Amino acid sequence: MSTQTLLLVLDLVGIFAFALDGSLTAVRTARVDIVGVMSLGVITAIGGGIIRDVLLGVTPATFQDWRYLVTALAGATLAFFLSRQLDQLSKPILLFDAAGLSLFVVIGATKAMELGFGPLQATILGVITGVGGGTIRDVLLNRVPTVLSANSHLYAVPATLGAGFVVVVSVFGLGAGWVAVVGAVLCFVVRVLALRYRWNAPSPPGAPPL
Template identity: 55%
Template structure:
């Protein structure tokens, strides 16, 4: 059950990464699948490297690799049609975000991190893959420019880590964190919410 959810998140992120790749010109099937795997597995790898849990779980377990590669291939073949389904894919992406924020925070607690560190690890897991993707295709990472991507992940991670530290069982805490993250993300998308921006942008570097 847990594994199935986790793999769903991986698949969603792989689709997302591959669809981004298809927007970049001069990219071939290897590039599409590579970008899909980076997006889907990158956040978990960075989390595991920071925790010292190497080799990363997503790398050792072949099912993660297979599902991520499958997501990339599906997007490569059906790219044009998937583009039409932007709303379901957005929801799938929000589900992946929620799941990764929660599992990342829980893994942080398992390794003896405090609540703050576990929350950050959750956000790193959720946002890291997309950040690697954006760096590779030379876009400013979404985490820097659209606040309601990182904020739901931080909220979800904080909820689950705080509740578990406060004595709640893991399952309801994880559910609460994931639902909060998913809801805030979808509300943010629906109403185009943003975190506060600076009152004035500074003058660019000379």
Template identity: 40%
Template sequence: MTSQIFPPGVQQALDLIGIFVFALSGGLLAVRKNMDIFGICVLAEATALGGGVLRDLVIGATPVAAFSNLGYFSTPLVAGLVVFFLHPEVERINRAVQTLDAAGLGLFCVTGTIKAHDYGLGSVSSVALGMLTAAGGGVVRDLLAMEPPSLLRWDREIYAVPALVGATVVAVLIATDHLTPLTATAAALTAFVIRILALRYGWRAPRAWHRNGSRTSEE
């Protein structure tokens, strides 16, 4: 098994930090949607844990980690309460939240890919589930909030693409027997840097072209 690439204490701390930051983004969307405290906590939980839950259900890792580890389940509730009481302050540090969110994206695309591989999936499927682990919670959040999933919107900076790149690097490392804590960290940093650059420079995925070679007009 290669899923425990970091010491258990370090892995747990990194997971909880990533979960907390993802939960903040879910809670903030709930506030913008004028939801009550229950809705804030639900969106916090969905954003933080949705990707991991979907991955574990696909690979048959039950009971899923989100519900078998009290720390994983309770951390989004704490983040939801932080947003409930301090959302103006959290909004003011949104840049820092986005940076930490990018770090969580990098971490979870790596751990998700590794866990999928450990459960017997091939490289392509493991990459897909690594990306799902990192970005799936945001999709669940947006659907619950009746918003078009942000990772499918052309007017948002790329989000799933950095996770896809990081997961692909991990799959290559596994296939070539070069996966170590150092190389796994490098894969996570790759996804992190791409996401940060996308935020900095407004990188977006290309849209469809007309058959005559011109881009589709903006609606």
């Protein structure tokens, strides 16, 4: 499997995971119909990638390859019809979100590096790719975006670690498919550990306890 094919597969898996996450979040937290569930699922799945591509100055991948939108719709549809069953699993939304975040940050950082952006800019764009769709979803649901919440369990930290790993390794000329996989695994493991042990970033002095 070529590097480009591997990156495409990771991107599509991330889109599917985020579509499930967005739709299940909509079902759990808001009174929405099928239009709302599908819309929030698709927005969560492709929102970050669209923001990234606009900042990179390229046509969003979603508008060039039909597989992106179809994958997002498939994930949202599955979540709509199986929401009751999926909701009974152990913390499915958080795991889907962690998977989508992990895959998206490495894809975003890799794409930025390929287009000649610097290491810092590529890391930031990787994080934006991972958190952008979920942030739009949370705003539409009238919630504090997860990435900004004091009780987010290090949401931005794993994203930065995953994107940063890909960028640093690429700077040393080792940019290959395995780098994206390792970066995604690193982000996912840190995120899951933060959820398991309830790690949070420091809050301002005097802030009320969580």
